[in-house]
Amino acid sequence: MTPRAPLSPPGDIPELDGKVWLYTGAEGPPLARQQAAAQAYLSNRGLAEAGRAAHAEVEERLRRRIATLLGLGPESVALLSNASEAINLVVGSVPLVPGDNIVLNAMEYPSMVQPWLRWASRGVDVRVAPAIGGDVPASSITDLIDDRTKVVGVSHVSYLSGWRHDLTAITAAAEAVGALTLVDATQSLGVVRVPGNQVDVVISSSYKWLLGGHGLGILVWNTARRPLPEPSAVGWRSVGEIFTDDRLERYELHSTARRFEVGLPSYPSIYSLDASLAWLLQFPPEEVEEHVLALTGRLVDELSERGWELLTSTDDAHRAGNVSVRAQHGAELAGELAGRDVHCWGGDGRLRFSLHLFNGDRDVDRLLVALDSMRGPVPSDPRRRGGAGVS
Numbered sequence: 001m002t003p004r005a006p007l008s009p010p011g012d013i014p015e016l017d018g019k020v021w022l023y024t025g026a027e028g029p030p031l032a033r034q035q036a037a038a039q040a041y042l043s044n045r046g047l048a049e050a051g052r053a054a055h056a057e058v059e060e061r062l063r064r065r066i067a068t069l070l071g072l073g074p075e076s077v078a079l080l081s082n083a084s085e086a087i088n089l090v091v092g093s094v095p096l097v098p099g100d101n102i103v104l105n106a107m108e109y110p111s112m113v114q115p116w117l118r119w120a121s122r123g124v125d126v127r128v129a130p131a132i133g134g135d136v137p138a139s140s141i142t143d144l145i146d147d148r149t150k151v152v153g154v155s156h157v158s159y160l161s162g163w164r165h166d167l168t169a170i171t172a173a174a175e176a177v178g179a180l181t182l183v184d185a186t187q188s189l190g191v192v193r194v195p196g197n198q199v200d201v202v203i204s205s206s207y208k209w210l211l212g213g214h215g216l217g218i219l220v221w222n223t224a225r226r227p228l229p230e231p232s233a234v235g236w237r238s239v240g241e242i243f244t245d246d247r248l249e250r251y252e253l254h255s256t257a258r259r260f261e262v263g264l265p266s267y268p269s270i271y272s273l274d275a276s277l278a279w280l281l282q283f284p285p286e287e288v289e290e291h292v293l294a295l296t297g298r299l300v301d302e303l304s305e306r307g308w309e310l311l312t313s314t315d316d317a318h319r320a321g322n323v324s325v326r327a328q329h330g331a332e333l334a335g336e337l338a339g340r341d342v343h344c345w346g347g348d349g350r351l352r353f354s355l356h357l358f359n360g361d362r363d364v365d366r367l368l369v370a371l372d373s374m375r376g377p378v379p380s381d382p383r384r385r386g387g388a389g390v391s
């Protein structure tokens with residue numbers, strides 16, 4: 001079979017020259033066009049008031065691109081500093097009283113858990129649906145939802161196991177009791193399609209699958225499903241008109257999701273993400289998804305044949321770009337792989353390989369050759385496996 005080539009030409013990401021980048025679940029690689037974007041930011045900054053107008057144009061264009069990815073309108077998009085801040089702003093906007101409950105699951109990133117744990121000491125029940133291996137069947141979440149559930153917080157794709165939720169059953173169960181669905185799309189947006197119109201709120205970081213820089217978090221509030229709340233923080237940017245005569249007595253919040261923004265956002269990050277989204281949107285989303293599922297599907301099969309203990313589903317419907325295996329000394333193994341210019345994330349008892357549209361079968365080949373050479377011949381019984389500290 002002809003090997004699958006990357007969907008993008010190599011010149012678009014010069015950093016990849018000689019490198020195998022399986023690190024996107026942690027950080028995406030910089031794109032060549034982001035140099036020009038950084039330069040445009042600096043040049044516009046030198047234009048004083050005209051520069052501010054130029055920044056505003058890029059900002060609005062970025063809101064439209066994010067909205068396009070999610071099938072919603074630009075008025076639903078707020079630009080914050082990072083995904084964790086976005087989660088906190090959502091948490092702060094939900095009225096909770098003792099006896100209410102929040103439903104999470106065991107495969108969540110800490111940023112989805114910590115802000116709710118602060119409420120646990122105030123009588124709110126934080127329920128965590130268990131995982132089976134790395135899988136979290138929808139029923140393990142929906143079983144915990146009852147008429148006191150106020151929020152169901154779920155990563156569309158788990159940072160830990162790579163499990164991809166079918167959000168249909170989860171949102172239906174939440175909707176039935178009036179609970180808000182908060183979806184963390186940090187590990188899915190940009191690589192698989194995210195059903196933004198099916199959920200109440202989507203948040204995401206910018207520097208992973210969306211290939212932006214640091215300093216930006218996205219909050220997308222689906223006003224067609226739920227009216228905008230009163231945010232827990234307010235500043236000049238959250239209000240529509242600031243120079244009113246009665247500004248020392250009152251303010252009126254923006255009618256759009258911009259009400260979540262308290263001050264100026266990180267414009268360098270906005271230029272960077274605008275450039276990466278323009279690049280990403282050139283590729284039809286269904287082709288990106290199909291490409292990545294084929295690559296990760298091959299990788300899970302090959303790793304399993306070699307005796308690695310997979311945390312990731314073999315079912316295409318429940319996988320995206322992340323493939324994880326248990327590895328007791330994951331950080332050391334990732335370090336050894338980096339020495340061979342194969343970059344992945346290791347730690348927390350596992351190795352995670354993340355494949356995006358710019359990866360191809362040759363990257364999978366190089367990873368497998370490197371892993372094989374590090375571990376020596378694979379014994380038939382994975383439990384007796386020796387080698388490089390695989391648990």
Ligand SMILES: Cc1ncc(COP(=O)(O)O)c(C=O)c1O
Binds near residue numbers: 026158205216
């Ligand atoms: C699923 C998920 N959510 C949130 C974050 C944190 O993102 P940020 O640094 O933008 O807050 C991460 C980082 O790895 C993540 O994997």
